[in-house]
Amino acid sequence: MENMKLLISVSPQTSLRLLKIISQKRSLSLGKSIHAQLIISNLFNIIESNYLIDIYSKCGHISAARQVFDFMPNRNLVSVSSLMAGYFHNGYPSEVLSAYRIMGFGQSCSCPNEFIFATVLASCSDLQALEEGQQCHAYVLKSGLIFHSYIKNVLLHMYLTCSSMEDALQVFRSMPGLDIISFNSMVNGLLDHGRMSDALYLLTRMVAEISQWDHITYVAVLGLCADSRDLLLSRQVHCQTSKRGIEANLFVASAIVDAYGKCADSNAALSSFRGFSSRNVVSWTSIMSACTQNLSFEETLKLFVEMLADGVQPTEFTYAVVLSACAALAALSNGHLLNAHALKLGYNAHLTVGSALINMYSKSGSVEDALKIFMGLTWKDIISWNCMINGFSHNGLGREALVIFHRMLTEGVAPTYVTFIGVLLACSHLGLVDEGFYYINHFMRNLGIVPGVEHHTCIVGLLCRAGLLNQANVYMTTTDSNWDIVSWRTLLSACLVHRKFLLGRRVADYVLHLHPDDAGTYISLSNMYAKENRWDKVVKIRRLMREKCIKKEPGVSWIQVRDKVHVFASGDNQHPLIENIHKKIAELIDEIKAIGYAPKTASFLHDVEEEYKEGYLNYHSEKLAVVFGLMSMPSEAPIHVIKNLRMCDDCHIAIKLFSKVTKRKIVVRDVNRFHCFEGGVCSCDDYW
DNA sequence: CTAGGGTTAG
Numbered sequence: 001m002e003n004m005k006l007l008i009s010v011s012p013q014t015s016l017r018l019l020k021i022i023s024q025k026r027s028l029s030l031g032k033s034i035h036a037q038l039i040i041s042n043l044f045n046i047i048e049s050n051y052l053i054d055i056y057s058k059c060g061h062i063s064a065a066r067q068v069f070d071f072m073p074n075r076n077l078v079s080v081s082s083l084m085a086g087y088f089h090n091g092y093p094s095e096v097l098s099a100y101r102i103m104g105f106g107q108s109c110s111c112p113n114e115f116i117f118a119t120v121l122a123s124c125s126d127l128q129a130l131e132e133g134q135q136c137h138a139y140v141l142k143s144g145l146i147f148h149s150y151i152k153n154v155l156l157h158m159y160l161t162c163s164s165m166e167d168a169l170q171v172f173r174s175m176p177g178l179d180i181i182s183f184n185s186m187v188n189g190l191l192d193h194g195r196m197s198d199a200l201y202l203l204t205r206m207v208a209e210i211s212q213w214d215h216i217t218y219v220a221v222l223g224l225c226a227d228s229r230d231l232l233l234s235r236q237v238h239c240q241t242s243k244r245g246i247e248a249n250l251f252v253a254s255a256i257v258d259a260y261g262k263c264a265d266s267n268a269a270l271s272s273f274r275g276f277s278s279r280n281v282v283s284w285t286s287i288m289s290a291c292t293q294n295l296s297f298e299e300t301l302k303l304f305v306e307m308l309a310d311g312v313q314p315t316e317f318t319y320a321v322v323l324s325a326c327a328a329l330a331a332l333s334n335g336h337l338l339n340a341h342a343l344k345l346g347y348n349a350h351l352t353v354g355s356a357l358i359n360m361y362s363k364s365g366s367v368e369d370a371l372k373i374f375m376g377l378t379w380k381d382i383i384s385w386n387c388m389i390n391g392f393s394h395n396g397l398g399r400e401a402l403v404i405f406h407r408m409l410t411e412g413v414a415p416t417y418v419t420f421i422g423v424l425l426a427c428s429h430l431g432l433v434d435e436g437f438y439y440i441n442h443f444m445r446n447l448g449i450v451p452g453v454e455h456h457t458c459i460v461g462l463l464c465r466a467g468l469l470n471q472a473n474v475y476m477t478t479t480d481s482n483w484d485i486v487s488w489r490t491l492l493s494a495c496l497v498h499r500k501f502l503l504g505r506r507v508a509d510y511v512l513h514l515h516p517d518d519a520g521t522y523i524s525l526s527n528m529y530a531k532e533n534r535w536d537k538v539v540k541i542r543r544l545m546r547e548k549c550i551k552k553e554p555g556v557s558w559i560q561v562r563d564k565v566h567v568f569a570s571g572d573n574q575h576p577l578i579e580n581i582h583k584k585i586a587e588l589i590d591e592i593k594a595i596g597y598a599p600k601t602a603s604f605l606h607d608v609e610e611e612y613k614e615g616y617l618n619y620h621s622e623k624l625a626v627v628f629g630l631m632s633m634p635s636e637a638p639i640h641v642i643k644n645l646r647m648c649d650d651c652h653i654a655i656k657l658f659s660k661v662t663k664r665k666i667v668v669r670d671v672n673r674f675h676c677f678e679g680g681v682c683s684c685d686d687y688w
Numbered sequence: 689c690t691a692g693g694g695t696t697a698g
Contacts (some may be wrong), residue, residue, distance in 0.1 A: 020689080050689045081690045088691095118691035153692045184693045216694045223695085254695040285696040320697040327698095355698040383698055 012043065019051035023058065031055035035068075050078045057086025081115040093123035097132060114148040121154040130162040153181045160189035180210050180217065187220045191227060199224055215249040222255035231263040238272065247276065254283040261290025266299075279310070285318045292325045300325035301334060314341075316350040323356035330642045330669050332364035333560055351379055355387045362391025365640050365667035365674050382416055390422035395674045396683045398429035417449050424458035428465050436462045457487040464494030465687060469503055485515055492524045493646070497687060501528045519550050557621035557643040561632045568624040577628065585618050585627050592657035599650065622651045626658065626666055638665035646670050647688065656680050
């Protein structure tokens with residue numbers, strides 16, 4: 001710094017050399033001091049001012065750049081294009097176009113050159129301003145500027161982002177002298193439009209026409225690997241990049257992690273991520289996304305903590321990924337924490353973060369908080385609406401879901417495939433049979449949305465809920481859809497709830513014909529027999545399951561208390577406080593027996609599985625977790641428990657009564673829906 | 689002195 005003052009006062013050539021270095025280094029503080037020196041010595045000319053515009057723009061101080069520009073007594077084309085580039089790179093493409101309009105080229109100013117058009121066309125791309133872009137196209141054709149390679153490529157990019165693939169292809173085909181940048185743009189454009197085979201064809205052409213691929217070509221190829229879920233190809237490309245030393249590039253590194261994640265190999269994603277020498281937010285976010293997509297939710301949370309410890313600031317993408325991991329885990333307290341964190345950094349206003357928060361809160365049993373977030377959004381898109389509608393529906397709040405749906409229609413937002421899953425689910429909760437059929441048969445059809453198996457399954461649920469089980473069965477057998485095991489289970493469990501055992505057994509036989517080893521169906525069947533006290537049949541089914549080595553997925557429930565997640569499996573005694581928990585359960589069972597609870601047992605049989613024996617039900621995982629929660633949470637705090645299977649009958653009754661005798665709010669998220677127990681009743685109205 | 693293509697999301 002001391003030397004700099006001397007240099008400026010000594011020679012103007014040296015000051016230009018200094019300015020060049022400062023521009024390359026993007027040093028705001030040095031730029032400011034040399035600016036001050038120039039003012040003091042009153043020595044600056046057009047070139048020095050242009051440098052200052054460039055430096056301020058590159059350092060994100062666009063208003064300072066504008067000030068320098070405005071105070072210049074004389075300007076040239078470089079002054080204009082530097083300022084335009086500044087506006088463009090700082091995210092103000094519309095300023096570039098208005099600057100162009102008021103510039104008065106050809107009159108007071110000389111004609112625009114290739115530098116000006118490069119930035120103007122790039123701004124058209126960002127603004128999706130096809131018409132302006134076409135006007136530029138005409139000008140660069142007439143003026144001959146089209147022969148500059150920069151102009152050619154930026155024009156191609158404009159058509160790729162603003163117009164049809166056909167227009168872009170026409171520009172691409174008519175362009176002489178294609179270079180690596182034109183090819184890269186075209187490949188990426190094709191991939192963006194989902195035209196994978198065309199992209200692949202172009203890549204084979206690139207092998208012949210481009211001597212050396214660069215890192216951006218590899219990013220495109222890795223995008224192709226990810227889109228086509230081709231693990232082998234991903235490995236091959238990864239190897240090539242590391243051989244050529246390109247994997248050190250952070251764009252390439254992130255693309256490698258993403259490709260492995262999309263190809264369902266989270267181990268490869270993790271080990272390649274660990275092997276990279278440098279990291280940034282994007283590569284961190286990519287690895288977290290890879291883990292979340294492959295159901296390693298805890299890993300995502302651990303990585304997030306590690307990233308923060310590394311001093312890397314999250315972005316809206318990061319929050320979206322981590323929040324969706326929280327949603328999957330129903331990790332409400334982590335989600336709360338992330339909400340506060342995002343709020344502090346100002347990311348709460350972002351659409352993706354907002355939707356992720358709505359999703360997280362509604363999947364963690366706190367719809368009230370989800371609604372608060374939703375109402376606080378200044379900008380809503382279709383995904384925010386869908387998250388809120390589905391959030392309400394999944395929590396059994398059909399009325400509220402429909403209110404949001406109608407508000408969405410009034411605001412002129414067009415519903416989508418996902419919207420109607422929530423809407424039909426809401427109809428099912430409310431018993432609105434006619435409305436449900438109206439939505440699926442007319443409303444969706446008028447919008448050109450073809451109903452999928454999710455919608456049809458909602459209709460089955462709707463009919464079942466209304467007690468129209470035969471109609472539900474007929475609907476399933478006569479409607480052409482990709483009926484899956486989920487849809488059949490909807491009908492089966494309805495048969496159980498409504499005690500339609502004849503139909504239930506017939507359906508179960510049919511399902512076992514389609515899915516011979518489905519444990520859930522065997523269990524439903526045996527539950528139906530158990531409800532009729534036909535224990536001989538129960539024993540037979542259990543024996544059959546043993547012979548076929550079909551195992552029931554063990555019931556697991558978990559609850560978060562402070563910073564720790566406590567996991568309970570049915571009948572296991574792993575928890576350090578298990579003695580106290582059993583004692584507490586026994587006390588509570590005695591209490592609720594006094595108000596009418598009658599436990600179900602089949603103690604008179606020895607050949608029945610453990611779970612039917614006396615007292616065994618008391619060791620069901622959800623009871624263990626709920627009672628542990630009652631013991632360890634402050635007395636006003638609601639108890640949030642998550643279970644991997646559907647809740648069992650007995651636990652449902654017992655927990656309802658627990659909520660009454662303890663005056664606590666208890667929320668259990670099972671694999672299907674939420675049960676919100678309060679004052680002895682459940683939000684599911686005993687139907688699940 | 690100024691300009692081009694690229695990674696992560698609900």
